[in-house]
Amino acid sequence: MTSFPILFEQIVNGLVLGSMYALVASGLTLIWGTMKMLNFAHGELYMLGGFGLFFGVSYFHLAPWMAVPIVLLVIFILAALLEKGLISPMLGRPDWDVGAIVVTLGIGIFVQNFAFKFWGGDFQEVPYMISGTTSFLNITLAWHRIYILSLAVIVLVAFWQLMKRTRFGLALRATAQDIEAATLMGISYRRVYMATFGISASLAALAGTALAPIFSVNPWMGSGPLIKAFIVVILGGLGSFAGAILGGFIIGISESLSVLFLGSGWKDLICFALLIAVLMIRPSGLFGGKEW
Amino acid sequence: MKQRLGIMILAVVLFMGVSVFCLPTQPAAAEAPEVIKVGIIAPLSGPAAWAGAAIKEGADLLVEEANSAGGIYIKDYKKKMKMEIIYGDSQSKPAIGVTVAEKLITKDKVHFLVGEAFHSSVTMAVMELAPKYNIPIQSWMPTSNEISDKIKSNPKKYWNFWKGDFASSAYGKTIHDTYIYLEQKGLYKPKNKTIAFVIEETDFGRSNADSAFELMQKVGWKKVAYEVVPIGHNDFYPQLTKIKSLHPDVVVSCFTALNSGTSFLKQYQETGMTSSHMAIYYPLYPELIKNAKTAADYLIWTPLLLNPAKIEYQAKFQERFKKRYGKDINNQNGAGYDGMLGVFVAFQQASSLDPKKVVDAIAKTDYRAVLGRYQYNLDRHELKDGLDYIPIPTAQILNGKNIIVWPTKMADTEYQPQPWIR
């Protein structure tokens, strides 16, 4: 019933979708891996990225490729300040992990309502980064989707290199693996946490800018991707970067294939079934428990 | 750690649930109430929060207008009373809707409950409270036929529950009638009489698609795809790729979320679809054309409920609304305003806060408002639709403008063939 070209096209759709998930999930897993904390405001940071691009393009009339780096920088600084002001004071207290979760939840609710109050609840449109479509091998794709796929690949590879090769990347991994030993190396874990939160937020915001043209911008746009990102990181293994990427692609492809073979209504069911199956075989996820 | 995490996530979920109870509450009502309290349950947060917010704008505007005109004379207390709305947030979830309803009834002691203002699913749950609490309860925008089927099967039980919208079969009927009309006029010719649906995961989406297909099936159409996506869904490439491979004659899409509609139209063009496309509901948003741009051109859709350029009542409403909120009206604004006007009219006619008298007044409702003339079908407790009541025409987007193409009595132009059909 299903011919090969359709299957191939559907896998490409899944790859694009998966790269979106991987981008959102990577920031989430980075925070867990380093700070051992869940960030429930991640979806709102993603939303701020979308709004940032929207304001940059519609109000400041910037070209999208100029607006994106500015948005990322602003979000990085904002998130680092949030970490310093609200999350850092929770560190080191007994039960700080729960405390920090509640703080991020509070930040999320605040940002969402702030956006609603001051920017309104309407759906705002953002233009595609690259307009038009292209055809290859019988597949028609919007250029913007190719942009998303390549952006995700480039960013994730660049991030990987950052973690492997730079002084900061090593410090971040050392902190993630053993705070006390990292301190003895002369690393200030508080500064690493600040930067980690900032980078994670920038990754979320980058995903927000990339997806805004498809998903529309509004104060609640973050909740859907956040839930997906949680599924992805739990599937891939909390705290594992490779797991977030692989998990993103697995979820994306299985979603698009279940639409093809079973129908859209089965999509989420298949995702959860997959998640449960993986957790039954590997309770900590595909790459869970591995240090990076 | 794993177990800990589980507890944390549970705590978060509980926290989100509990926050419902933290909405501002009113002290218990005294013997002679100060104001007429109307409770409105709407999705004020979550995926449909935009709809709740828009309904709220419409309802608030009516209350402001009615109160500044002095309020409603209530014979029981021999005084004019103002209306006050107490909102409850259902978060689009039936269980939360019921909790909020109970709170509005027992704690805030509202005299009238709107439950729910937007979702059929929440309404189905809230309407079960009708026999327990003898106050008038009304839904506003939900259209699912199951609501009125329940009422019809047990009118005594649901005597105080009224569905303030027309039957969901109305849209399906328009789809059927439109395609029959196009075929008869030779404006469109299906090859295999196959149809595919891409609809939102709501009772609204399903009942529209089901009632449309039920009618189409009778004239020999076959269903080749039935794709249900979550509310607010945005990436339709997997669905479109699949549907394209099935070559249906007609694709029918139905979403209540504007962003879903925008994405669907854009991606429909991007993926090079070749089927005729008719949409339900989402082109009602004036922003759709602005957001989807040329991807919206040639789309046929129903129902064009708002047409301020042609309908004087709507033009006036538009003017007042713009003055108050600084933006154009949308369908939810109209529904909120009309619904609240219905509440106002019911209390005015009853001139009493007695539930029995208010419900009697609802049954006799007959008023003109933004979307049309409001009158109830008494055995189903739902609004009448049709040319004389609330008309449900088909429009086509041509050069960025909505123009009615069916029924011929209302039509301003003839249907233009969709250029992508092959």
Place this chain on the structure above:
Amino acid sequence: MLKINNLQVYYGDAHALWDINLQVRRGEICTLVGANGGGKTTLLKAVCGLLPIREGSVLFDDSDLLAFKAEERVSLGLSMCPEGRKIFPGMTVEENLAIGAYTKRAWKKRQSMMKQFYDLFPRLKERRKQPGGTLSGGERQMLAIARALMSEPKMLILDEPSLGLAPNTVESVMEAVQKINGNGVTILLVEQNVNVSLQISQRGYVIESGRIVMSDRSEMLLSNPHIKQAYLGL
């Protein structure tokens, strides 16, 4: 080089260390011995800033250590090789060494430093692409020492380097310690293995139940009847 005066340390409300006075002189190997739970590690954590100090002072090279945060003490030239090695398990040997040179000054020289330690510990060179978590106990200890030296410290504190190692491995670790000392690094060696550590050091302190109970030249301690009885089992 390191001067600890009247130090009091608490774990929460529990008094853990009383009136600690200890000195390490430039260029020597100084030993701190004591039984498990005697307060050795507590003292080191306090010196490195991992535990707060309530009273007393710690001077390093005449600067007041208490004025510096834990991570800033490394750039003063004080490096610690912690108990249990604390190798970063997910990082390769090479990465572990590189992060040892985290301080700005050391980072630039990390390649040449690394070469130097590969010469000192050829085993590490063989395993340089292997994750730290896969090394044997002796290899981990050598890596931990090399990592601590990557910051080019003036003084190195070694916490229980012989713990859990086979006797001949202990010997080669101690040889390495002497070699490092020969290169001009002052060493404070903290050990349970009293015999071995007093043999390579010039002076020693004995800590028991949170108090320094004895201090003397190493050979005097080795012949002390109390030490002989309590620690050497003679």
